[in-house]
Amino acid sequence: MLTFYHTPLSINSRRVWVALLEKNLPFEAIVMDLGGDQLQPEFLSLNPFHHIPVLVDDGLSVIESFAILDYLEAKYPTPSLLATTPEGVATMRMVEMVTVNELVPTINPLTKQMMGFSQESEDAIAQAKQKAEVVLKFYADKLGNGPFFCGEQLTLADVVAGTFAPWFEPLGLPMANYPTLQAWTDRLMSRHAWATTQPSPEDLTAFRDRMKQRMAAQGQ
């Protein structure tokens, strides 16, 4: 039996959660309270860096969401979330890496602003939006007119970029400029794996309140 340690609001966890559901794998989910559960000795023995997600399979602890995604494909190859053609493999990896290396740092100020964690300057917001637009254009270009990044097959490219997709509009990135990306987002959101893992407005409010309390306690 697979055991999946996560929190529903973590985007790093969500890509693994979506993959588990897309691959129809049975698993036990352990929801962590990041106010301290991750620092308990039992969890530190699974991940000394005290991060979620962690996947435990038959006594093997796998940390780092991308390592977990690779592990799942190797151990449970059907249905596959891996592209098969050379162009598909390149597209899949490019989209994955652009998401973590370009999109994630870029949208940081937009996320903080959206969550009410900090008041960012107008310049910082404008600059973040401008950089994020480069990523959105890249996605739209790679998507073309296909249903998914690698054509008819859903791959890890869709899983990794697609767990950010529902947040583009709330982050202040108007999707009307990207109709094919919007259609892709709607396509993903209509899937069981995305619908199941999308946080509710109540989850978001509770998360925001918890984070604000923690930040206040740390004097931030």
Ligand SMILES: N[C@@H](CCC(=O)N[C@@H](CS)C(=O)NCC(=O)O)C(=O)O
């Ligand atoms: N590179 C890691 C990042 C994991 C990560 O940053 N997890 C955050 C939640 S999104 C966490 O566990 N934070 C709690 C802590 O660091 O104590 C991955 O992709 O799995």
